[in-house]
Amino acid sequence: MRIATAAELREADRQAIDDLGIPGACLMQSAGEALARACAGAQRIAFLCGKGNNGGDGFAAARLLAVAGKEITVLLTTSEEEITGLAATHLAPLRASGVTVAPFSDAALAGHDLLVDCLLGTGTRGAPRGLVAEAIRAANASGIPLVACDLPSGVDADTGEVPGDAIRARATVTLSALKPGLLLYPGAELVGELTLAPIGLPILTPPTQELTTIGWVRATLPKRQQGRDANKGAFGTVLVVAGARGMAGAAVLTATAALRAGAGLVYLAVPESLVATVAALSAEVVVRPLPETPDGTHGGEGALETLLPLVARADAIALGPGLTAGAAVQDFVEALLTHTNLPLVIDADGLNCIAQRAALLSRLSGRERVLTPHPGELGRLLGLPTRAVQASRTEVVGRVAQNFGSVTLLKGARTLVASPAGQLYYNREGSVSLATAGSGDVLTGVIAALLAQGLTAENAARCGAYWHALAGESLPVGSLAGEIRDALPAARLRLESGDIGDL
Numbered sequence: 001m002r003i004a005t006a007a008e009l010r011e012a013d014r015q016a017i018d019d020l021g022i023p024g025a026c027l028m029q030s031a032g033e034a035l036a037r038a039c040a041g042a043q044r045i046a047f048l049c050g051k052g053n054n055g056g057d058g059f060a061a062a063r064l065l066a067v068a069g070k071e072i073t074v075l076l077t078t079s080e081e082e083i084t085g086l087a088a089t090h091l092a093p094l095r096a097s098g099v100t101v102a103p104f105s106d107a108a109l110a111g112h113d114l115l116v117d118c119l120l121g122t123g124t125r126g127a128p129r130g131l132v133a134e135a136i137r138a139a140n141a142s143g144i145p146l147v148a149c150d151l152p153s154g155v156d157a158d159t160g161e162v163p164g165d166a167i168r169a170r171a172t173v174t175l176s177a178l179k180p181g182l183l184l185y186p187g188a189e190l191v192g193e194l195t196l197a198p199i200g201l202p203i204l205t206p207p208t209q210e211l212t213t214i215g216w217v218r219a220t221l222p223k224r225q226q227g228r229d230a231n232k233g234a235f236g237t238v239l240v241v242a243g244a245r246g247m248a249g250a251a252v253l254t255a256t257a258a259l260r261a262g263a264g265l266v267y268l269a270v271p272e273s274l275v276a277t278v279a280a281l282s283a284e285v286v287v288r289p290l291p292e293t294p295d296g297t298h299g300g301e302g303a304l305e306t307l308l309p310l311v312a313r314a315d316a317i318a319l320g321p322g323l324t325a326g327a328a329v330q331d332f333v334e335a336l337l338t339h340t341n342l343p344l345v346i347d348a349d350g351l352n353c354i355a356q357r358a359a360l361l362s363r364l365s366g367r368e369r370v371l372t373p374h375p376g377e378l379g380r381l382l383g384l385p386t387r388a389v390q391a392s393r394t395e396v397v398g399r400v401a402q403n404f405g406s407v408t409l410l411k412g413a414r415t416l417v418a419s420p421a422g423q424l425y426y427n428r429e430g431s432v433s434l435a436t437a438g439s440g441d442v443l444t445g446v447i448a449a450l451l452a453q454g455l456t457a458e459n460a461a462r463c464g465a466y467w468h469a470l471a472g473e474s475l476p477v478g479s480l481a482g483e484i485r486d487a488l489p490a491a492r493l494r495l496e497s498g499d500i501g502d503l
């Protein structure tokens with residue numbers, strides 16, 4: 001589902017009106033119709049309108065509802081003379097239909113059962129000022145439910161930043177396309193129930209940002225063969241290279257998650273002293289010991305030679321969980337990456353090793369490769385503090401994808417997947433139950449299983465993130481990562497049965 005920036009929408013609007021001959025007032029009329037539908041349950045409705053086209057959408061909706069018998073008040077945060085262009089086109093017939101149009105005042109909100117926020121839309125610049133800011137504060141304080149037109153006023157459409165006062169909406173009707181700011185925090189928190197209203201605006205440029213939808217995931221996930229000739233070799237073999245002394249759990253979570261996600265066979269290569277622990281934790285995984293360092297990490301004498309025969313049998317590798325990131329492990333990671341062309345997902349300490357060998361991945365171009373950092377790990381890859389990563393998630397994830405020539409998945413509220421070619425995909429929201437120790441190890445296993453079943457790095461990351469989020473959503477807060485892993489098969493059934501909304 002397309003996500004468009006304010007500039008893309010402005011350009012689409014211009015093209016529609018100037019090049020395609022679609023009258024702007026018709027687009028505004030369609031916006032008004034969509035907004036009016038969202039107000040259908042209320043009787044006494046106040047529209048808060050600013051001087052731009054967001055206000056104009058409100059004029060169109062207000063007229064339609066007044067004609068339908070609702071009691072409508074329109075409250076302006078600007079003088080009528082300042083309203084020009086398309087918005088003015090819709091203000092005149094509104095007045096003519098006898099609707100009260102008055103300057104905004106706090107007191108005027110009383111007695112309404114719905115407020116409609118048409119103060120600011122995609123034309124917002126900075127924190128709301130003057131009477132607009134006052135209107136936002138009064139509307140929030142009134143306790144009356146709010147429906148936002150296009151986006152809650154005060155939210156930056158492109159970044160989700162909230163630099164000052166902002167409407168806290170019960171519902172938002174967004175026009176033509178989703179905006180990044182409706183999906184990114186903190187703006188996403190103010191949106192309420194989100195609906196997308198297509199108003200007949202063609203957007204001719206190809207999208208660079210999209211929300212991954214259930215329909216897309218369903219069509220892209222590898223089909224599970226049900227027939228009698230379905231054998232485990234047909235579902236791909238995953239090699240998990242993970243673990244260090246005291247870090248067996250992460251390795252096991254990744255390996256068993258790969259099985260839950262449909263891998264036919266999973267090899268788990270761990271430092272040799274971990275074998276008994278790991279085998280006791282999972283009967284289904286094929287555990288292989290590798291020569292270890294005196295610290296009990298990967299990278300012992302002859303480790304790579306012992307590993308390569310397993311690499312030869314695998315379809316994809318998961319590298320990183322619980323590895324630790326000392327110099328010997330870094331050497332081992334570098335040697336492994338240089339010796340294989342297999343599709344690969346690199347997580348956790350695998351990423352921390354790479355952060356120490358910045359040029360490594362750019363030397364190894366042209367592979368199906370997914371990096372799955374959390375904000376701290378992504379920060380280490382770019383030499384940025386976590387705070388800076390969180391402040392510009394969409395930009396930095398794209399930068400890592402480009403710099404490291406790898407599909408990059410940035411974890412956190414609203415997981416993002418960026419491709420080296422510049423595409424950005426937003427995942428479904430997920431739930432707080434995903435924020436638990438080991439949850440990322442599970443995700444790594446899922447992505448590895450999808451790579452082993454033949455998905456591209458981009459598709460494996462997108463499908464993996466979606467599936468993992470869905471598994472987490474079915475669980476109460478306080479669930480363990482192992483429970484997310486065990487919820488994967490049921491989540492897949494839900495995914496296939498299709499009773500899940502995208503927004």
Ligand SMILES: NC(=O)C1=CN([C@@H]2O[C@H](COP(=O)(O)OP(=O)(O)OC[C@H]3O[C@@H](n4cnc5c(N)ncnc54)[C@H](O)[C@@H]3O)[C@@H](O)[C@H]2O)[C@@H](O)CC1
Pocket residue numbers: 009010012013027028031050051052053054055056057119120121122123124125126127128129130132149150151175176199201
């Ligand atoms: N492109 C589209 O798809 C369509 C967009 N429409 C509507 O048009 C809106 C965009 O309209 P505009 O570009 O006129 O912009 P807005 O309606 O967002 O308003 C911009 C106006 O508000 C003032 N303003 C900006 N930042 C402010 C701040 N921080 N504090 C106080 N005042 C501020 C500016 O002076 C400007 O005149 C969309 O959000 C949507 O609601 C619809 O009319 C239909 C077509």
Ligand SMILES: [K+]
Pocket residue numbers: 054117118119120121148149150151152153
């Ligand atoms: K608005």
